[in-house]
Amino acid sequence: MTTETSPSDPVDPSDPVGCAAAARAALLAAPGPGGRPRRRALARLTDDWLAGLLAAAGAPPGVALVAVGGYGRGELSPRSDLDVLLLHDGPVAGELPERIWYPVWDSGARLDHAVRTVAEARAVAAADLKAQLGLLDARHLAGDRALTDALRAAVLTDWRASAPARLPELRELGRERAERQGELSFLLEPDLKEARGGLRDVVALDAIAASWLADAPRDGLDDAARWLADVRDALHLVTGRATDRLGLQDQDQVAERLGVLDADTLLRRVYEAARTVAYAGDVTWRAVDRVLAARGGRGRRVRRLGIPFAGTGRGSGAVARGAVERRPLAEGVVEQDGEAVLAQGARPAADPVLPLRAAAAAAQNGLTVSYATVRRLAAECRPLPVPWPDEAREQLVTLLGAGESAVPVWEALEAEGLVRRLIPDWERVRCRPQRNAVHRWTVDRHLVETAVRAAAMTRRVARPDLLLVAALLHDIGKGWPGDHSEAGEVIVRDLGARMGFGPEDTETLAVLVRHHLMLVDTATRRDPDDPATVEAVTKVVATLPELELLHALTEADALATGPAAWSGWRASLVEGLVARAADRLAGAGTPPAEGAPTAEQERLAVEAARTGQPALSLRARSEGAEPGAEPMGVELNLAVPDRPGLLGTAAGVLALHRLAVRSAGLRELDPVGAGPVLLLSWRVAAEYGELPEAARLRADLRRALDGSLDVTRRLAERDAAAPRRRGIPTPPPLVAVAPAVASATATVLEVRAHDAPGLLHRIGRALDGAGVRVRTAHVSTLGAEAVDSFYLTDGAGRPLTARRAGEVAAAVRAALG
Incomplete structure (x- = not known):
């Protein structure tokens, strides 16, 4: 691999190009941490170097050197490519580009270059979406500034005119990347740039903003993007390579360079940033869909574009101009533009159950809760009383019982901190990595996915509410030291009472969480024909309803873990053990006890x-x-x-x-x-x-x-x-x-x-x-x-x-x- 010029190479002080190149090389070789100041300093030094090369090459009038792509945004990671366009308004001598490119190549820097007129650049952009995105960040380096300004104006005009047709293409590119690279916030070795929630998605959000059709929710987005870029800087410095994949073998060194406690803390912060980016993307693409639908005549006319998240916007309860279809979903909640929003008469400050009611109504109808609505709920709703009112518990169960539709709703609540209000211990498992190849998800998402799987099993049990809540909380103890099942039992006893479950139901939840691994461990490690094996189970679960719940939770947990955690062989062993235990527990049933009439x-x-x-x-x-x-x-x-x-x-x-x-x-x-x-x-x-x-x-x-x-x-x-x-x-x-x-x-x-x-x-x-x-x-x-x-x-x-x-x-x- 070629390396860039060493700072120890002799440099003529009277040579400004050589001095700029040496200063750049010295910064690249410096052992200090990365970060935005370093990226910007590297970009400035690179600007000076390339501007000097253009001047030294004897560029005639009508020529400009333009930075595009990531370099155009004015920040360079240590091993980033230099994306440069030599712009001209007429014929260019063949040797001029070579006088600029060859010194860059000789230094070892990676160069992505082109020589074009404004018209040629526009034509390439019209045919190639990625090229058009790079030109949106065009920044003048040297030469004829008017030429650069003309390019920027033309590219932005073209982009805004073509955005309704090109944004669906941009969205499809993002989907393809997500399918190839996965979701950054759940990967043990994530690609910081290409995975969903990575730096490439930040670029897409900036492109949407430039179209004037919509803008992303900005709270925390810049900090998230900066942190992902900082991690990539540290990764480049640790590995000495232009890589975006945060490999397991590099995580300890990257954490140390960034001053982070350990690799788990590093990953957790990466996951948090990725979720911020991914959620901003979800919100923004829904806004784009609404605008495009309105422009296509399939929705109400949008009178103001580009400000979908400010003021008395969607979901705030204000009356929108024009005819807006609003369909009731639940008390205080209506459907509008394909989202659940607050009804005009909703009073969040006087209705602490409203966040859960809105979430449950949205999930049960295959919707999500609008961004403005979630923000308002987080800002105005008071915490639930303890113990929770019955309706709050029922709405939580209704939300979880929606299955897959509950996931985006839960993510919206979590993004605004509402989940932590409901379940204080959630913060300890949020974005917590699981360094086990069997697990597909972080701890918190695994809990949600287990509830999703359990939602398909509610017909198998007499108490679906206990199954769904136990599924959501079964690994809640992983946020504490020691055996997570034992810690989880303690937490769930407190949470059960907090949620308003009675003593018997709280005890059942505690048993399920404490012993959620018992059936699979017993079935795979003990002799199924030994009476002591069945006795070990029936000592823990004393009734058939509890056994049903534990069986369903075991299967949901395994299915949510990943393909390697459940198989036909393992399922048959567990089913056999459950059947033997059920035979022992079987007995005459009685109707539910009835109290005396009032x-x-x-x-x-x-x-x-x-x-x-x-x-x-x-x-x-x-x-x-x-x-x-x-x-x-x-x-x-x-x-x-x-x-x-x-x-x-x-x-x-x-x-x-x-x-x-x-x-x-x-x-x-x-x-x-x-x-x-x-x-x-x-x-x-x-x-x-x-x-x-x-x-x-x-x-x-x-x-x-x-x-x-x-x-x-x-x-x-x-x-x-x-x-x-x-x-x-x-x-x-x-x-x-x-x-x-x-x-x-x-x-x-x-x-x-x-x-x-x-x-x-x-x-x-x-x-x-x-x-x-x-x-x-x-x-x-x-x-x-x-x-x-x-x-x-x-x-x-x-x-x-x-x-x-x-x-x-x-x-x-x-x-x-």
């Missing part, structure tokens, strides 16, 4: 029994809200003399009023000995907007029960009139008949499905149409997942036959489609 419920039952008419009560709930805020939900108790179809009818009325069922129970009472009364106890919340008036809800319930209100038809008409909302892939519904041991007096039908408006109404109608009697029902909505159990009998009050139970299950399955 005085209010008994009063309603007596009223219904004596009058033969439905009796109901409504109580608003403002749990977790700020004082004076609108109520967040309703507790509804309904007592009705026994009749068929009650559950589906009542659920349909609630759906008509846009009330989402969070939990429900149905049971029989006979308070006065005059015959059974069915008591339904509901906890519901408004999908968005205000809660319905109690009188109107009561009237519609009575009309539906007496047949004067056709709930099914009204719901169908409303759904047909509503615009189709984009959805996300979800696992298919699971409808299964529980084993006979689940109940001695009824047939238990279990339904697990993605929650949707009218879901319980459809189930109730199917059960009514099948001619069975719902003796007891236990309905739960955990995040976005419905986990329901129905205790069914025939007309004579007996459990269903196996054949009849299968037919009923098929009818419910068909109703859920």
Whole structure:
């Protein structure tokens, strides 16, 4: 490899070109750290040297030397190429370029050069996007400045005129690079320039800004780009080569040169910078998409371009000029221009759950939260109270249950520090590298990816909320010294209480986190036929639901780790161990325990029994809200003399009023000995907007029960009139008949499905149409997942036959489609 001129070579003090070259070589050989001051000093010395070469070559008028590309930006890393254009307005003597290029080559510097007129440069740029990007950074070095100015003006004019056509090409180049090089923030040996989130993406963001169509969010972006460039400087100095790949063997020396504690700290800071760049890119490209769609007539006309992130912009709640389509998603959240933004009446300062509600609504609809909205939420929302209100926990589970769609939403929350507010220990695992070839991700992203995998397994467990939260937190202890499972157990006990989980649920989360490696370790290292092997598992997990959760978490964790962590052989070993443990834990099941009816419920039952008419009560709930805020939900108790179809009818009325069922129970009472009364106890919340008036809800319930209100038809008409909302892939519904041991007096039908408006109404109608009697029902909505159990009998009050139970299950399955 050639090396540049040594500073020890004799230099004639009267030779300005030689002096400039020597000063440049001395700086290159200096052992000091890199950094922006050094890069700029190197660029200035190089400017002086090349300007001297042009003068010494006897350049005639009408000639200019121009720096382009990275050199044009006025910063040079120690081993950077010199991108130089010799610009002229007429014929150039053949020896002139050689008088400039040969001394550069002789010095050992890497030179990328061209000789062109302004018209030729414009023609090359029009045909070659990379050449056009390099010319956007054109900077005058020496010679005819007017010629350089003419080139810059022409190139910028051409770029702004062609940007609507060329930006999609630029985006595709970025995608191709990301596919080849991967994502910088997750690679153990990242390419600082070419990987996603690297220096090449910073150049692309500058090019978008130059187009005047959009601009990147600038907070932290310059610091991130500077740090990546500093690391590349140190890498050049350590290796003595023009390399951009931060190899494992060089990381300790690079860290030492930069004054960083160790290689892990170095990588973590690199990852943080890369995420800043990548997130800025995501935000900016979405802005570009909106502008191009508007220009193409597919969206509203954009009246001001280039300032999408300032003032009362998108997502701030301000009324935009012109007609803007805004579709409600959740309370305080609407969809606009393909993003979730705040509704005009949203009050972030009085609604601490709003960040999670907005995130959950966005993810469940396949959207992301707009940049301006996330910024406003971070600036105005207060921390959640401790313990969290129920809605906050439900919205977190709903967000995680969206699977892949949750990832960009989570990244947006994390970029503005909202995740650290929710989970204080997240900061310790954020961007933490895992020096293990099996792992694809940093610790924090692995946790998110595990939740993504777990979202596809929610039908396998009775408590999808515990599965998703355990998946998100199972490696949270890696931010602390010692065994991460033991540290994680301590953290999760605190977080479980903080999130508002009860003692039993918090204990389950702690068990899952403490023992998330047990099944795979036991299955692969112990004799599966040894009774002690199964005993080791059942000593840890004492119930079948816990075993289900641990099995699903084990698989999700392994799948999120990487291809080498899970295989058919390993899966079969774990499944065999789980089957043996399940056999040992299997026993007679019992319905969920029910407390005694409250005085209010008994009063309603007596009223219904004596009058033969439905009796109901409504109580608003403002749990977790700020004082004076609108109520967040309703507790509804309904007592009705026994009749068929009650559950589906009542659920349909609630759906008509846009009330989402969070939990429900149905049971029989006979308070006065005059015959059974069915008591339904509901906890519901408004999908968005205000809660319905109690009188109107009561009237519609009575009309539906007496047949004067056709709930099914009204719901169908409303759904047909509503615009189709984009959805996300979800696992298919699971409808299964529980084993006979689940109940001695009824047939238990279990339904697990993605929650949707009218879901319980459809189930109730199917059960009514099948001619069975719902003796007891236990309905739960955990995040976005419905986990329901129905205790069914025939007309004579007996459990269903196996054949009849299968037919009923098929009818419910068909109703859920």
